[in-house]
Amino acid sequence: MFDLRQGSPLKDGLYRKRELLNKFAKCIGES
Numbered sequence: 001m002f003d004l005r006q007g008s009p010l011k012d013g014l015y016r017k018r019e020l021l022n023k024f025a026k027c028i029g030e031s
Helices: 009-030
Strands: none
């Protein structure tokens, strides 16, 4: 069964990178 949440590896990778960058930016802004 195809899982829509998985999506394509490339798109998923870009999304995770963006999510990590957002978390990283928040940590820098709070410190």
